Amino acid sequence: MFQYAVRRILQSIPILLVVLTLVFVVVRILPGDPAVAFLGDYASKESVQTLREKMGLNIPLWLQYFRFLGDLCKGNLGKSITGYPVASQVFKALPYTLELTLSAISIGYLLGIPLGISAAVRRNSLIDYFNRVFSLLGLSIPAFYLGILLMFLFSIKFKLFPVVGGGDLSSLTSNLRHLFLPALSLGLIMTAYVTRMTRSSLLNILREDYVRTARSKGITERVVLFKHALRNALIPIVALGGVYAIVLIGSSVMTEIVFSRPGLGSLMVGAIKQRDYTTLQSVMVIYSVIVVILNLLTDLVYGFIDPRIQYK
Amino acid sequence: MRKKSYLYVIWIILIGVFVSFSIVGAAEKLAKEQVLTIAFDVGDAKTFEPHRAAATGDRPIADMVFNGLVRYPPGNQVAVEPDLAKSWKVSKDGKAWTFELRKGVYFHPFPGYPNGYELTSEDVVYSLKRAANPDHSSYAGEYSGLTFETVDPYTVKITIEKPVSETLFLAKVASYAGGFIVSKKAIEEKGVEWFKMNPIGTGPFIFKSYEPRQKTVLVPNRKYFRGAPILKEVVIRYMPSVSSREMGLQTGELQIIEGLKEDKWIEKIAAFPDVRVKAFGPCETQMLHFNMNKEPFNDIRVRKAVSYAISREEVAAFMGKGLAVPIHSPAQAPPAPGALTKEEALKADVVYEDNIAEAKKLLAEAGHPNGFKTEVIISEMESSYKKPMIAIQAQLKKVGIDMALKVVDHSSFHSLIREDASPIVYYASWRPNVDVFLTRFYHSDSVIKKGKKPDTNFSHYGMVDANGDGKIDSIDELIEKARWELDAKKQMALWREAQIKLLKDVAMVPIIRLKYAFPMKASVDLGNPLDFSWATYAPQITEKTRILAK
Numbered sequence: 001m002f003q004y005a006v007r008r009i010l011q012s013i014p015i016l017l018v019v020l021t022l023v024f025v026v027v028r029i030l031p032g033d034p035a036v037a038f039l040g041d042y043a044s045k046e047s048v049q050t051l052r053e054k055m056g057l058n059i060p061l062w063l064q065y066f067r068f069l070g071d072l073c074k075g076n077l078g079k080s081i082t083g084y085p086v087a088s089q090v091f092k093a094l095p096y097t098l099e100l101t102l103s104a105i106s107i108g109y110l111l112g113i114p115l116g117i118s119a120a121v122r123r124n125s126l127i128d129y130f131n132r133v134f135s136l137l138g139l140s141i142p143a144f145y146l147g148i149l150l151m152f153l154f155s156i157k158f159k160l161f162p163v164v165g166g167g168d169l170s171s172l173t174s175n176l177r178h179l180f181l182p183a184l185s186l187g188l189i190m191t192a193y194v195t196r197m198t199r200s201s202l203l204n205i206l207r208e209d210y211v212r213t214a215r216s217k218g219i220t221e222r223v224v225l226f227k228h229a230l231r232n233a234l235i236p237i238v239a240l241g242g243v244y245a246i247v248l249i250g251s252s253v254m255t256e257i258v259f260s261r262p263g264l265g266s267l268m269v270g271a272i273k274q275r276d277y278t279t280l281q282s283v284m285v286i287y288s289v290i291v292v293i294l295n296l297l298t299d300l301v302y303g304f305i306d307p308r309i310q311y312k
Numbered sequence: 313m314r315k316k317s318y319l320y321v322i323w324i325i326l327i328g329v330f331v332s333f334s335i336v337g338a339a340e341k342l343a344k345e346q347v348l349t350i351a352f353d354v355g356d357a358k359t360f361e362p363h364r365a366a367a368t369g370d371r372p373i374a375d376m377v378f379n380g381l382v383r384y385p386p387g388n389q390v391a392v393e394p395d396l397a398k399s400w401k402v403s404k405d406g407k408a409w410t411f412e413l414r415k416g417v418y419f420h421p422f423p424g425y426p427n428g429y430e431l432t433s434e435d436v437v438y439s440l441k442r443a444a445n446p447d448h449s450s451y452a453g454e455y456s457g458l459t460f461e462t463v464d465p466y467t468v469k470i471t472i473e474k475p476v477s478e479t480l481f482l483a484k485v486a487s488y489a490g491g492f493i494v495s496k497k498a499i500e501e502k503g504v505e506w507f508k509m510n511p512i513g514t515g516p517f518i519f520k521s522y523e524p525r526q527k528t529v530l531v532p533n534r535k536y537f538r539g540a541p542i543l544k545e546v547v548i549r550y551m552p553s554v555s556s557r558e559m560g561l562q563t564g565e566l567q568i569i570e571g572l573k574e575d576k577w578i579e580k581i582a583a584f585p586d587v588r589v590k591a592f593g594p595c596e597t598q599m600l601h602f603n604m605n606k607e608p609f610n611d612i613r614v615r616k617a618v619s620y621a622i623s624r625e626e627v628a629a630f631m632g633k634g635l636a637v638p639i640h641s642p643a644q645a646p647p648a649p650g651a652l653t654k655e656e657a658l659k660a661d662v663v664y665e666d667n668i669a670e671a672k673k674l675l676a677e678a679g680h681p682n683g684f685k686t687e688v689i690i691s692e693m694e695s696s697y698k699k700p701m702i703a704i705q706a707q708l709k710k711v712g713i714d715m716a717l718k719v720v721d722h723s724s725f726h727s728l729i730r731e732d733a734s735p736i737v738y739y740a741s742w743r744p745n746v747d748v749f750l751t752r753f754y755h756s757d758s759v760i761k762k763g764k765k766p767d768t769n770f771s772h773y774g775m776v777d778a779n780g781d782g783k784i785d786s787i788d789e790l791i792e793k794a795r796w797e798l799d800a801k802k803q804m805a806l807w808r809e810a811q812i813k814l815l816k817d818v819a820m821v822p823i824i825r826l827k828y829a830f831p832m833k834a835s836v837d838l839g840n841p842l843d844f845s846w847a848t849y850a851p852q853i854t855e856k857t858r859i860l861a862k
Contacts, residue, residue: 270355
């Protein structure tokens with residue numbers, strides 16, 4: 001397994017290189033001049049030219065590309081357009097995005113699995129219909145819109161939670177109060193995925209011969225469900241956690257904007273607005289690395305939970 | 313009996329006085345928490361360097377942290393009053409300006425200077441030289457031909473190669489753009505990079521911290537020479553989502569927010585309890601510039617027809633009457649000194665508007681009896697570009713002009729219009745005075761691509777025969793003559809003459825000026841009338857700003 005992990009990590013390097021090249025190209029084909037975007041249309045031509053030189057935009061693209069790769073290899077993410085070190089911004093933002101994503105995944109599993117089980121066990125009952133409608137809604141409503149609805153309900157109507165910022169990471173209460181609504185809005189979307197997946201996976205398993213055998217042996221329904229059926233039904237659900245997490249990271253960008261959370265999503269959108277190439281590149285690189293790691297973890301976890309999988 | 317009546321009267325008066333004082337006292341009572349949070353529609357701060365600060369979220373910070381030699385009183389666009397300089401005088405030839413500095417003005421504390429240090433002429437000279445250096449300033453061009461020297465620790469002398477009027481000269485040393493005075497010692501001892509993230513000035517608020525993409529926090533400068541600020545903290549938040557800003561205002565987490573420039577939205581917000589909205593300037597002046605280098609707009613009859621087809625009043629109504637005001641000046645909009653008023657334009661007979669029959673007649677004369685098709689590049693930005701152009705598009709349709717709008721993102725728009733790619737350029741901008749406006753939009757040096765210093769002369773005025781008399785039409789001479797004219801009245805007259813000539817030649821159609829609106833909690837007392845803000849895009853927060861108890 002260790003060898004497999006090492007091999008997968010080595011395989012990730014060319015993938016990352018392709019991603020980095022794409023990031024570099026995409027950032028540069030964005031319309032607009034970063035120097036003009038920074039200085040505004042009132043700035044003189046000389047000032048714009050001076051800033052372009054300072055930002056290294058006057059040198060050939062290929063040289064900019066190799067500089068970018070070289071700096072990245074040295075762990076140097078550069079400085080943002082404001083002069084603030086990008087690495088420091090990324091490391092400040094990362095915990096906010098991670099806590100949001102992890103909380104959402106936790107909410108998704110904690111709510112989704114019981115809901116999925118109840119829907120599968122009571123198929124075509126009122127609970128099942130409710131769960132199916134809930135899943136459909138969850139899959140249809142964008143997380144940011146759900147976020148706005150939750151803000152309206154919990155913050156404006158009931159005045160329970162704040163709507164601005166990410167809170168103080170060193171204060172548990174402040175952090176949790178700021179985390180609750182964004183985590184819930186993303187978590188409910190995740191819940192919809194997990195509910196649907198749990199229901200269909202469990203329904204398939206409950207039709208298996210070994211489940212029928214267990215029932216015919218007189219084992220109680222509870223034991224059949226939790227000991228025999230659910231364990232197997234959970235394999236694809238848990239294994240797909242990585243994929244869901246990647247989807248959630250995408251949705252977290254807008255959620256962070258709506259809740260003004262200081263995460264990677266806000267960092268990225270701010271950088272796009274300012275044509276801040278350095279920050280934008282770095283954030284996209286971090287996102288890419290996270291996705292590659294999550295894919296790797298998914299593969300490894302799959303082997304853990306399903307002994308039939310062999311690492312070769 | 314009479315004595316008793318007197319006593320009653322005295323009692324009634326005393327009670328009245330007591331009640332009045334109680335009411336006034338209650339109204340003026342300060343809220344416990346004097347923390348003002350203002351949220352902008354931006355992703356992040358761009359810069360804290362005052363001579364670079366031009367963006368919505370940056371300028372208010374420069375305005376709070378720094379001072380100039382003179383200032384425009386908060387809320388006032390026209391008047392000038394002393395700021396760091398307590399007085400000034402100009403030599404007879406108008407070339408030497410001498411400023412006497414206030415004594416006892418201290419810079420904000422920074423490492424090595426826990427109590428700050430006293431401002432001297434060296435800081436002023438250093439700052440103005442910095443403003444003249446394109447490496448550190450976006451406004452360097454404004455300071456060419458100026459030399460700065462210290463006479464003594466409290467006296468600064470500025471010499472100008474060619475004298476200009478007081479209006480134009482004082483604008484260079486006012487607390488705006490390049491006129492901000494920075495701490496020489498902070499930059500020299502801590503370094504330029506340090507200063508970029510730690511602006512040190514003399515203003516009412518001290519820069520405390522910055523969290524990228526989140527917020528900047530300012531705290532009061534207790535030693536501020538106009539008196540210590542009432543607010544205990546000012547938090548600038550960067551929040552690009554309008555719904556989040558709206559909700560933050562409703563929950564009370566935010567006291568002032570950047571709003572949308574849309575009447576309907578403002579009406580909705582103004583209906584929230586404890587919220588007030590006031591539209592204020594400086595306004596964006598929105599104009600439709602004809603590219604006289606391209607057919608059919610090289611024909612004055614076509615341009616005049618377009619002008620006649622447009623109704624400014626209708627555009628203003630479409631944008632929202634509370635925010636948009638029709639304009640008739642091709643430079644700054646009134647009340648800016650020297651900007652042409654509607655009455656002046658009418659008197660000069662250069663108002664061509666709202667006359668479909670005349671527009672059709674002119675189009676027929678120009679060989680377009682059925683109108684024509686044209687494609688115009690426009691920015692995606694709603695209120696400043698796209699929305700007014702949609703109104704104009706509908707108006708032009710009435711005379712047979714089929715104007716297709718090619719909507720592009722804002723950065724691309726700026727690039728494309730400077731590449732001469734659009735036959736019409738709809739442009740929204742604000743420039744500090746008429747001279748800057750005329751120079752940058754109509755001087756031949758500023759013609760896009762072809763001028764000596766290509767800028768925003770989209771019409772090509774000064775390089776083309778605008779009125780069809782076979783001669784190149786230009787206002788270069790008038791602009792320059794006005795710039796060096798020391799008599800303010802004569803200067804204004806020259807500016808007006810230039811504007812009338814532009815309107816006669818229909819180089820552009822002035823459309824509207826659009827105000828800004830920042831909804832705020834009713835408890836916020838800015839301490840200034842907020843008719844105009846030199847923080848440019850946001851209300852000015854000063855030492856007098858306070859939050860009143862509900």
